[in-house]
Amino acid sequence: MNLQQLRYLREVARNGLRVSEAAETLFTSQPGISKQIRLLEEELGVTILVRHGKRITGITEPGRIVIDIAERMLQDADNLRAVGREFNSGGRGTLVIATTHTQARYALPPVVARFTRRYPLVKLTLREGSPEHIAELLHEGRADVGIATESEEAFTDLVTLPCAQWTRSVITPLKHPLLGAGPLTLEKIAQHPLITYDFAFTPNSPIRRAFDAAGLKPNVVLTAVAADVIKAYVEQGMGIGILAKMAFDPARDIGIRLINADHLFEASTTRIALRRNAWLRGYTYDFIELFSPRLDRKAVGAALAATS
Secondary structure, three states: OOHHHHHHHHHHHHOOOOHHHHHHHHOOOHHHHHHHHHHHHHHHOOOOEEEEOOEEEEEOHHHHHHHHHHHHHHHHHHHHHHHHHHHHOOOOEEEEEEEOHHHHHHHOHHHHHHHHHHOOOEEEEEEEOOHHHHHHHHHOOOOOEEEEOOOHHHHOOEEEEEEEEEOEEEEEEOOOHHHHOOOOOHHHHOOOOEEEEHHHHOOOOHHHHHHHHOOOOOOEEEEEOOHHHHHHHHHOOOOEEEEEHHHOOOOOOOOEEEEEOOOOOOOEEEEEEEEOOOOOOHHHHHHHHHHOOOOOHHHHHHHHHHOO
16 A cells, blocks of 8 residues: 555546546556555455446445545644644745635734735735635645635535624615615515625525525526626626625725624624644734734634544
C-alpha cells in the first residue's frame, strides 16, 4: 500500500467514479489508476469498487470505509508537509479563502488589507462561490478557510465556528412607492417584483421562512449570487431587492434607497469553516482572528481538537 494508490482511489471517488476524469486531474493514465486500485484491493483483501465490465458502478460497504480512512491518511500527509513548510518558509506561503461574493466585497477588504501588511510574503487568494461550492473547495483541499452563511447542511463534515451576524434590508429605486408607505411589511414587499440572492428561497433560508409563515408567495423576477448585481437591476427599475445590509453603501449607491427590514427577517450567522483534522499555519490562525477577534488561536485549536 502507498499514498499514490490512496490518492488514485480518492480521486476516482471525487470524480463520480469516472476513471477518465480522475486520470485527467492527476495527469496520469486510466489503466495505471485501475491497476493500482486493483493492487490495493488485493493487498487489503476486500473489493472497494463495484464493476460492471470495464465500468465502475458503485462503492462497496467496506470500500466506503477504506475511502474515509484514505481521506484522513492523505490529509495527515498534507499536514506533515505543511509542518515542514511552516518552519522552512521564512514567512512565505499561500492562503486560500473560499467565500461568498458579499463577504469578499463588503466584509473582507479591511481584514485582507491588515493581513497583507502583516504577512507581505504570503500569497492570499480569494475564491468566490455559493456555500455549496465553498464546502466542496474545502473538502477537496483547494481552500484553507471557508467563510459563508446559509446552507448549514453543506458544512456537516467540516468544523464550523460562528463568528458574526448580519441582517437584511430592502432596497428600492428612487421615488419608489414603498418609501412613503409607512412601516415595511411582508405584505407590502409581496406586492412588488422582487430581486434577491440565489439562495434566498432555499428551504432553510430566513427569507423563505418569513414569507411561508405569513402565507405569502412573493413575485421573484430575478436572483443573483452577487449583491452588486441585485443593486444594479433594482436601480434599473426591475423591482425591489432584499440583500445584506452591509452590502449597501450610501456614498456609492446613490441610485437606490434602503429600507430597514431587521424586524421582518431573522438575522443570519456567518461561519468560519475548516477541514476536520486540519493543521493550520500560524498566519491562518491570525487571518481568522483578524476576521473575528474572539476566534483566537486557542479557540480555533480547541474546536479542531474536539472534532478530530
